Amino acid sequence: MQKKLSAPTLRRLPRYYRIVCEYYERGEEYIRSCEIAGKLDVDETQVRKDIAAINYSGKPKIGFNIGEFKFHLENFLDLSRPKKAFLIGVGNLGLALAKYNGFSNYGLDIVALFDTDPQKIGLKVGEKEVFHVSEIVNKAKQDNIKIVVLAIPGEEAQKMANLVIEAGIKAIWNFAPVDIEVPGGIIVSNQDLAADFVVLSMKLNE
Amino acid sequence: MQKKLSAPTLRRLPRYYRIVCEYYERGEEYIRSCEIAGKLDVDETQVRKDIAAINYSGKPKIGFNIGEFKFHLENFLDLSRPKKAFLIGVGNLGLALAKYNGFSNYGLDIVALFDTDPQKIGLKVGEKEVFHVSEIVNKAKQDNIKIVVLAIPGEEAQKMANLVIEAGIKAIWNFAPVDIEVPGGIIVSNQDLAADFVVLSMKLNE
DNA sequence: TAGATTGTTAATCGATTAACAATC
DNA sequence: TAGATTGTTAATCGATTAACAATC
Structure with missing residues (x-):
C-alpha cells in the first residue's frame, strides 16, 4: 500500500506468505532467504529485495523471524481485513x-x-x-x-x-x-x- | 516450438488467439496491431514484435490476415494436436x-x-x-x-x-x-x- | 501518389543478478 | 573472533517503448 511495488514483486509476496505460514505452523522461528529462494525457484537476492520492499528486515546470520515476517506480510497485503x-x-x-x-x-x-x-x-x-x-x-x-x-x-x-x-x-x-x-x-x-x-x-x- | 519465446510473449499469444478467433467468427478478414493492442492494453509495437516472433507477418496499411494469423497461432502453440x-x-x-x-x-x-x-x-x-x-x-x-x-x-x-x-x-x-x-x-x-x-x-x- | 500500417533498429526502462560491505 | 547471512550498490540482462524506414 504505502509504496507501489512492481508487479513481479507483488506476485511473489503471496507465495512467500504461504511458505512463511508453513514454517509458522511447524513452529519454526526463523527462515533464511535461501530457503525461500530454493522452494520457489527465485534468486535469493530477489527474495531479500522483495522483503526489503515491504519494509521488513532480517538478522544477519540468522534470517527472518517467522512471526514478524508473517505479520508484516499480512499487514502489507492487507490479508486480515476481509x-x-x-x-x-x-x-x-x-x-x-x-x-x-x-x-x-x-x-x-x-x-x-x-x-x-x-x-x-x-x-x-x-x-x-x-x-x-x-x-x-x-x-x-x-x-x-x-x-x-x-x-x-x-x-x-x-x-x-x-x-x-x-x-x-x-x-x-x-x-x-x-x-x-x-x-x-x-x-x-x-x-x-x-x-x-x-x-x-x-x-x-x- | 522452433525458437524459444520469452515468457511474457508466450503468455500474450493465447490472448491474441482469442481475439483472432472472435474476428474469425465475425467473418472479418484483417486485424491491425493497434486493435489487438487496444483490447489487451498492450503496446502495439509489442504486438507486432510478438507476431514477428512466431514468424508471421502482415501487410503494411492493411494489417494481419485473420485466417493466416489464426492458422499460424494454432501451429505455433500446437493447439490442434490434442x-x-x-x-x-x-x-x-x-x-x-x-x-x-x-x-x-x-x-x-x-x-x-x-x-x-x-x-x-x-x-x-x-x-x-x-x-x-x-x-x-x-x-x-x-x-x-x-x-x-x-x-x-x-x-x-x-x-x-x-x-x-x-x-x-x-x-x-x-x-x-x-x-x-x-x-x-x-x-x-x-x-x-x-x-x-x-x-x-x-x-x-x- | 499520399497515407496508413507494418517491420526493425535504437533507446529506454526496469527487473534480475552479481559483488561485496555490514553485522550478528 | 570467524563465519554465515543480511542489506545494498553496481552491473547485467532483457523486455518494453520510441523512432523511423519500408511498403502496400
Missing part, C-alpha cells in the same frame, strides 16, 4: 470457489451468490445464499460491495461486467474465458485458465 | 474443469478422472469415467499420459505429485493451494488462485 465480494454464476466452478474456505486467509469473503437459474435461487452454499442476478445492483449498493467474482459463460461475461460496474463495482475477478474490457479506474483480472494451460503445454514441448 | 491428460480430484473444481469443453480449443484433452471416494468411482462425467487413484500409475503408463491436472486438497498434492511423476508424468497443472516441488525436467504450473486474488485486491487499494 473484503466482501459477490460471486456470480453458481455452476461447478462457482460452487468450487464459493465452497473453498482458503480464500478467507487471503482477505476474500464471498458473502452472496447470484445466478439466473430459478432452481438455484434460495439455495444455500454453506452460509451463502443464492439470489437472482436481477437483485445484484440493489444488493451491491446496499452492502457496499466493490468486488465481484465472475464464474459465468463467456457470452454473458461482458454484459454482466457492464451491469455490475454500473452498480458501483470496482474490481472484477473474471473466470469466464473472454477478455473483459472495462472503463478506466475499474480493475479486472482475467483468469484465463486455458491460456495458462497453453503456457504449460509449450514448456513441455521445449 | 494432448491427453488425467484429472485427479473430482470435487467441484475438478468437475468444473472436466466439464468445461473450451479446453479442447487449446489442445487439452482430459481423458479420464481419478478420485479416492468410492461413491464416485465408475461415474461418468460426459464421456470421462472416474477411476480410483490406485489405478493411475498403470493407466498413465498404458495410455502414455504426460500431463496431469491436480484438483485435490493441498495436503495431498505433494504426495500425489510424487506418485504421478514416478508414473512418468512430465507436466502437472496444480490447482491445489500449495507450491509443489518437483525434480528437474518436470514442469509444474501452480495455479494459485488465492495469490491471484491478492494481486487484484492490492490493485484495488492503490
